[in-house]
Amino acid sequence: MxxxxxxxxxxxxxxxxxxxxxxxxxxxxxxxxxxxxxxxxxxxxxxxxxxxxxxxxxxxxxxxxxxxxxxxxxxxxxxxxxxxxxxxxxxxxxxxxxxxxxxxxxxxxxxxxxxxxxxxxxxxxxxxxxxxxxxxxxxxxxxxxxxxxxxxxxxxxxxxxxxxxxxxxxxxxxxxxxxxxxxxxxxxxxxxxxxxxxxxxxxxxxxxxxxxxxxxxxxxxxxxxxxxxxxxxxxxxxxxxxxxxxxxxxxxxxxxxxxxxxEEEKMSKSLGNIVSVREAMRLYSPLAIRLFMLSAHYRSPLSFSGEALNHAVSAAGRLQNGWKELSFALQHRPRKKERDDVLRETIEATEARYEEELNDDFNTAGALGAAFDCVRAVNSYLAQHEEVDEESLIEAERFLARVDRVMGIIGIERLADIDDLMTSEIERLVSERERARKAKDFKKADAIREELAKKGIILEDTPHGTRWSKAM
RNA sequence: GGCGGCAUAGCCAAGUGGUAAGGCAAGGGACUGCAAAUCCCCUAUCCCCCGGUUCGAAUCCGGGUGCCGCCUCCA
The missing domain is CATH 3.40.50.620 (HUPs)
Known part of the structure; x- marks a missing residue:
């Protein structure tokens, strides 16, 4: 199209x-x-x-x-x-x-x-x-x-x-x-x-x-x-x-x-009802502000409000979490031999829809819908399958990276912006904590979690192991 | 006065002739040492009102109501 x-x-x-x-x-x-x-x-x-x-x-x-x-x-x-x-x-x-x-x-x-x-x-x-x-x-x-x-x-x-x-x-x-x-x-x-x-x-x-x-x-x-x-x-x-x-x-x-x-009125200097970008960024992440801007069609009016921005914060979090979940699964889940056609077709359909929406007079809200559909399909798949179809997940990863490259609403680059030394140190601490948890030494486990939190690293315990990521 | 736009679930919002995307919130469930999260499921017999066209309309036409913008500097 x-x-x-x-x-x-x-x-x-x-x-x-x-x-x-x-x-x-x-x-x-x-x-x-x-x-x-x-x-x-x-x-x-x-x-x-x-x-x-x-x-x-x-x-x-x-x-x-x-x-x-x-x-x-x-x-x-x-x-x-x-x-x-x-x-x-x-x-x-x-x-x-x-x-x-x-x-x-x-x-x-x-x-x-x-x-x-x-x-x-x-x-x-x-x-x-x-x-x-x-x-x-x-x-x-x-x-x-x-x-x-x-x-x-x-x-x-x-x-x-x-x-x-x-x-x-x-x-x-x-x-x-x-x-x-x-x-x-x-x-x-x-x-x-x-x-x-x-x-x-x-x-x-x-x-x-x-x-x-x-x-x-x-x-x-x-x-x-x-x-x-x-x-x-x-x-x-x-x-x-x-x-x-x-x-x-x-x-x-x-x-x-x-x-x-x-408040239902055009934001403009002469009306005196402006919120500067600086003020807005003190409260909301750039990812959330961008997602908010994309949530309505570009030719429609769009209402700026704390409520709308908070919605965008949650929505952006969902996308980012989907990405983290996907990367984590690709690194830590056992692979399945055969392909999952249903998953693969869903991802392909989703990406096709994303393109169609953007090509139809730059319908960003529709394209966002497609991106969310992809995330839900992947999440749902990961919730239901222990072994994963690597090829399909890589497809999904490629698509979400594309969404992020064009719209800039996931923050993949910033998530990945950790040097190797730091990464190996984090991973050492995470496995140390894993051992502590298995040994029921929760005091030590919590201490490690605290220590990493101070460095801006968030740990999340999942049924498939502990996932870590940068706080954003 | 002229020109243009909009009205879809609690909120935001896509869809413009083929039988209602998506997000947020709420509710239910899962997971869990704790915590913080996260995940899954579910939510509009119906799209401002009235009339018409059509096999079929949220989508087209006519009328009405409400809201907004431009005609002045403004992204």
Whole structure:
């Protein structure tokens, strides 16, 4: 089954085919680096990274670009409040972004362009728009002329009149049309500025993404993603600028994730109801946060709550335990000669379903269901059979490792991250404890368990021996 | 006012024409020196309401009710 994605440009699910066979050009709108990111910001970053990993898992080469907006009103105001330069502010929160994103297990993008590093490309794009009659200069500002671009409103599915009617846009006498937007803003006193054909100034918000995407990925890219709040005006404007300048289709598939809600309301800075990623990670593991993000379809709203996160903690524990149980069985159970076809078929069916779900518009909740089915099948099998079918269990192990590689919700790498010396020491103590238990020397057995617990090693006594693992 | 989305068990949630995935919680059982866990089983005659189409609908159509988002900075 090929990959289907819901395209916001056409408002329907479509088969995904990249412009160039085997290669995907993927652009995601990144953060404005004026503060720590909150969990609502993290939703697209986690989700689209996983979509990209799934594409790689399917054999695509993915060039994945995520920008940093490091110059705009919010940056200028915040820098002023803190008494530092806009550049220092950007450095500080880009560093913070990487700390948070790395901790959340978000894989690094191929490239992280910054708006201020693309000023020449931005200026060139604005010049092109002026030449082609899509933009005009007023007192050092440059505006995009929406009336000159007939397709304006296609993405948000609204005509100019409709967009205006509910409008809370203030009338700006400089603009020809109220929906015209700034491509370049003339410098105000004290603001950072760059030299341009229209005098000192800085880029408008929307132009940076078009300029960077075009420069890095080309005039037509495969996927452009971001939160739904970017649909209008940000992405609508990006299309207008890019297509008016190049005359080519800018983005082939637009995808947007639904909002993260808190107490039934959108989590956003202006509402003041945010939970930062840092705060969330003090309480919940990255695995649980990731699982939580995957538990609903990416286009649906998702409610953040302590209850929901606690559910995710338990669910992630179940997956991880399933993995541990499986590894333990493969190491310690006697092998059976003949194959178990029922188990094998179940595992295969489960993996096939996992793929189908992800390929059906990135249905992560469905794919998770398949992963849980696999765990239950294995657990159930291990509960009923003393001797095990090694081949089938290896199949299951391979599948769960794949789930973890794409979704990052089991933590296999961290579980295995123990050096050999430590491992042999642990195993020596575990067998010493086993002997003590057999000799009914429970005092000693408990002491060993205590000692290892202090080192972050958890012991669990099972009917098949004592299983140990890292505390996570 | 315009545009769009959602309504499925106690909670979260998938499923969009063929007879209700999965997770959490609760209940029952297993295991166990203890503890902490863990595992297994079980849970919706039914998918907001009313009407229609169909052999057949949670899924399609019409109407209604409720909730949310966008049209302004926002992931």
């Amino acid at each position: 090929p990959l289907f994605l819901y395209n916001d440009l056409t408002h329907q699910k479509e088969i995904f085919t990249p412009l160039e066979k085997g290669k995907v050009r993927f652009y995601v709108c990144g953060p404005t680096v004026y503060d720590y990111i909150h969990v609502g910001n993290a939703r697209p970053f986690i989700l689209f990274d996983i979509l990209r990993r799934h594409m790689e898992d399917m054999g695509y080469e993915v060039v994945y670009v995520q920008n940093f907006t490091d110059i705009d009103d919010k940056m200028i105001n915040k820098a002023r409040d803190l008494g530092i330069s806009v550049d220092e502010l950007a450095e500080r929160f880009i560093t913070a972004y990487f700390e948070d994103a790395d901790a959340l297990g978000i894989r690094r993008a191929t490239i992280y362009p910054r708006a201020t590093h693309y000023i020449p490309q931005i200026i060139k794009l604005v010049e092109r728009l002026i030449e082609r009659g899509h933009a005009y200069v007023v007192d050092g500002d440059v505006y995009f002329d929406v009336l000159s671009f007939p397709g304006y409103g296609r993405l948000s599915k609204q005509s100019l009149e409709e967009l205006l009617s509910g409008a809370r846009v203030e009338i700006d006498p400089k603009k020809r049309h109220p929906l015209d937007f700034a491509l370049w803003k003339a410098q105000k006193p004290g603001e950072p500025a760059w030299d341009s054909p229209w005098g000192m100034g800085r880029p408008g918000w929307h132009i940076e993404c078009s300029a960077m995407a075009i420069d890095i990925l080309g005039e037509t890219i495969d996927i452009h993603a971001g939160g739904s709040d970017l649909l209008f005006p940000h992405h609508e404007n990006e299309i207008a600028q890019a297509e008016a300048a190049t005359g080519k289709a800018f983005v082939r598939y637009w995808i947007h994730n639904g909002y993260l809600l808190i």
